[in-house]
Amino acid sequence: MFVLLRLLSKCPLRLLHAFGSLAGWLTFLASSTYRRRYRANVAQAGLAWPAVRGGVAAAGRMIAELPWLWLRPPGTPLGERVSWDGAELIALALQERRGLVLMTPHLACFEICAQAYAERFAESAKAPITVLFRPARQAWLREVVDGSRGRPGLDTAPANLAGVRQMIRALRQGHTIGLLPDQVPPDGLGVWAPFFGRQAYTMTLASRLLQQTGARALLIWGERLEKGRGYVVHVRPGPEIGREITPESAALLINQSMEQLICLAPSQYLWGYHRYKQPRGLDIAAAPAAATAPAAEAER
Numbered sequence: 001m002f003v004l005l006r007l008l009s010k011c012p013l014r015l016l017h018a019f020g021s022l023a024g025w026l027t028f029l030a031s032s033t034y035r036r037r038y039r040a041n042v043a044q045a046g047l048a049w050p051a052v053r054g055g056v057a058a059a060g061r062m063i064a065e066l067p068w069l070w071l072r073p074p075g076t077p078l079g080e081r082v083s084w085d086g087a088e089l090i091a092l093a094l095q096e097r098r099g100l101v102l103m104t105p106h107l108a109c110f111e112i113c114a115q116a117y118a119e120r121f122a123e124s125a126k127a128p129i130t131v132l133f134r135p136a137r138q139a140w141l142r143e144v145v146d147g148s149r150g151r152p153g154l155d156t157a158p159a160n161l162a163g164v165r166q167m168i169r170a171l172r173q174g175h176t177i178g179l180l181p182d183q184v185p186p187d188g189l190g191v192w193a194p195f196f197g198r199q200a201y202t203m204t205l206a207s208r209l210l211q212q213t214g215a216r217a218l219l220i221w222g223e224r225l226e227k228g229r230g231y232v233v234h235v236r237p238g239p240e241i242g243r244e245i246t247p248e249s250a251a252l253l254i255n256q257s258m259e260q261l262i263c264l265a266p267s268q269y270l271w272g273y274h275r276y277k278q279p280r281g282l283d284i285a286a287a288p289a290a291a292t293a294p295a296a297e298a299e300r
Helices: 001-010 013-030 032-045 054-064 066-071 085-095 110-122 141-148 159-174 205-213 247-264 295-299
Strands: 082-086 099-102 128-132 153-160 176-179 190-195 198-203 216-224 231-237
Touching: 001 066, 013 032, 013 054, 013 066, 013 128, 054 066, 054 216, 066 110, 082 110, 082 198, 085 231, 099 198, 099 205, 099 247, 110 128, 110 176, 110 216, 110 231, 128 159, 141 198, 153 159, 159 176, 159 205, 176 205, 190 247, 198 247, 205 247, 216 247, 231 247
Parallel strands: 082 231, 099 176, 099 216, 128 153, 128 176
Antiparallel strands: 190 198, 216 231
16 A cells, blocks of 8 residues: 555646546545535535535545655655745744644645645744644554654644643744644533534634643645646634633634635535534533524625
């Protein structure tokens, strides 16, 4: 399998994305469970099918581009394959030396964001980035992923207590961390908050890190360009999470921020992601009734 990944990593992005588009549609057509979840999530967001149809192919492209992202030699720069929109927001935040939390949903190529940040800011601003990750179950894949994400200026933190402590230290040193706050946390590590109008179990880690360290929050996502032309990394202001705000209110603000990003490029969001699943060990009856739809929906 590693040999196959190595061979795929040498293919041009345009070819990988073409293959991924085909794989995405084959998966969509072959799996009734995936189709139902995809369509249910789209309906929950109140979006029309033409706006999200491209997400079927985008999901396949995300998988197909991973060998190129993971196995690209550490000394090979992204260069012209990545352009920036809003990089000045990161530069200004790093000047404050308060620590920076970059948050992105499962939107487009979120893997490119950390690599692009490390290449542009880690050395020049003396602020490496630490990203939270869940180790792969397969030993061979774990080795590949660990090696790919351990690049100059890019560190990884496991999704456990040791990883949380690692991220806190990084923020207190004025460094940067990256999180996907729309990832469903284990039972006990989240709260219920509306996401596109439906209650979703939402991690509290992002807000707790911001409150404990006084770090600044920014939103980031990596737009995938057509025909393998590369990526545009977009940066936007993040939510203001005060020290006195409750976990539920903080989760609502973060979910609204994620919705706003998703609505910028709904055809690149992973609509098949099981966002509303019940964490292991959590009583389904514990989920509260749906609350009023967030402000992001009203803006669409």
